[in-house]
Amino acid sequence: MAEEESKKVITKKHLARLEKEQIQRRYLLTGVSIALFLVIALIVYGILDQFVFQNQRPVATVGTDKITVGQYQARVKYSRWELIQQYNRTLQMAELFGGLSSDNGSYFQNSLSQITSQLDNPTYMGENVLEAMIEERVIEQEAAKLWITITDEELNKAMEEAFGYYANGTPTAEPTYAFSFAPTSTLSRTQLAIVTITPTPTEAPTATEMPTATQAPTSTPLSVTPTSTVESTPLPTETPYTFEGYQKTSQEYLAKIKDTGMTEAELRYAIKSSLLRTKMTEKITSDVSHKEDQVWARHILLEDEQKAKDTLARIQKGEAWDILAKELSKDTSSSASGGDLGWFGKGKMVAEFSDAAFALKIGEISQPVKSSFGYHIIQVLGHEERELSAADYATKQQTTFNDWLEKSKTELGVKKNDISNITPKEPILESAAQ
Known part of the structure; x- marks a missing residue:
């Protein structure tokens, strides 16, 4: 209980x-x-x-294609790595020529300073890298519209040659196209009356001055022929560079850049983009003429409008142009030759000067023309279509391609995002960090 x-x-x-x-x-x-x-x-x-x-995430978009942060960062790191390798090679070269304190030291020091300047400004470097990647995407999309492609065979060949392997032997350099320059046409009576002292137009290289197939260095190794008095020492036989050697070299290279995030696929894409750019350049510039409308002119440059008007009045009264140019012109590069500027095409001079010169008739003298340099009195001595030099033709091709590229960017639509907080600052230059 x-x-x-x-x-x-x-x-x-x-x-x-x-x-x-x-x-x-x-x-x-x-x-x-x-x-x-x-x-x-x-x-x-x-x-x-x-x-x-x-x-x-996209760091930029080109049309419907996007460039990701990962792709961008890998390319920036790779570009920095390449600059560091270039820095080290330049430093080694400087040592071969006596070091940075030698007579040649200033040249190498300037090169090293340019490299460190780029490495020390990651945002500026990143902008350049991103712009290059955008151009790759533009060219790739435009090439697809024209059915221009890079085959696997072409890409593999370029990849091999990038590492110095040539399956069919080292190619002989192709001769540069030798332009035949048309001489200045015989001076007319009008021109003869204008020129009191025969002016020398800007010299254009002749066909003989251009590199030819025989002048271009070839891959043929230098052979040493012994003389009867000196017995030469046999040179060591060069080890053949085989496909297996190329594979080893390329894999070693890929291992070195692994930390940058640059993969073999991305490296191949960069090489493919370079090949596409070459093909598209050839396509876009295929109709660029080797000739150009040019004028031959001379000028007198004055600092203000009143002095220009006074000088023009003296010319109109009959004073010799070449004497006035030597006495008054502020353009010291041409005053000694009577202000002679030689032959030039449109766009070579500042717009105000170029427009005025091409609007004048042979022998005609302009009113004072204002430009950022001062006031010009211009006289045209010749106007004709002339063949371009190799350098000028290459410049014209590049200008044509760049204009097409900018137009294509606008048509496709390019959008860039802020890169200031995502741009890598590594790898760093060890010598600079210590």
């Missing part, structure tokens, strides 16, 4: 309280589980954002 009285009586109220406590514990456990899950999810997201999602 006593034992029964000692037992606690479990009432309905007590059961309700126990049930309530169990529910509260379940809620608490559920809340803790949810909180823990959210914390883990945030940590995982942070890791994925840093190593996956962020790398996939």
